[in-house]
Amino acid sequence: MPKFRKKSVVIEARQFDGSWGAAKPILDWMGEGWPLDRSGPRWSDRDGGQIYIPTLEGEMTASAGDWIIRGVAGEFYPCKPDIFATTYEPAS
Numbered sequence: 808m809p810k811f812r813k814k815s816v817v818i819e820a821r822q823f824d825g826s827w828g829a830a831k832p833i834l835d836w837m838g839e840g841w842p843l844d845r846s847g848p849r850w851s852d853r854d855g856g857q858i859y860i861p862t863l864e865g866e867m868t869a870s871a872g873d874w875i876i877r878g879v880a881g882e883f884y885p886c887k888p889d890i891f892a893t894t895y896e897p898a899s
Contacts, residue, residue, distance in 0.1 A: 817898045818876050820891070825856030825871030833858060833875050837883050848883065860885060 821833050830850035837848045837860070848860050858869040862884050869875055869885035876886050886894075 816879050818878065818895070820874045820876045820886070820895070822874050822888075823856075823858055823869050823871065823885075827852070827856070830856065830858055836877075837875070858885070 821836065823829050823833060827850060834848055834850060848858060851857050851859065855871045858875065860867050860869060860875070860883050862882065867885050872888050874886045874888065874891045875883060876891075877883055
């Protein structure tokens with residue numbers, strides 16, 4: 808069976824702590840391509856704070872501790888901290 812290695816890419820990511828203080832700069836960063844309204848990313852103080860992110864797979868939710876990643880095509884999506892730590896390392 809052939810094996811493949813994932814190509815090395817550098818991504819941008821920011822960790823969300825659930826607060827409005829953390830959500831605002833993340834929403835501003837994500838809002839570069841979207842209006843901050845019901846169709847775009849938005850913050851809620853529900854369950855300790857959440858950011859709702861529209862993706863190609865539908866709306867995803869980032870909770871406190873999650874990382875928000877900008878993918879190679881400019882798309883945004885949340886990533887759980889344990890998956891992020893396993894998959895990514897700081898780039899120089």
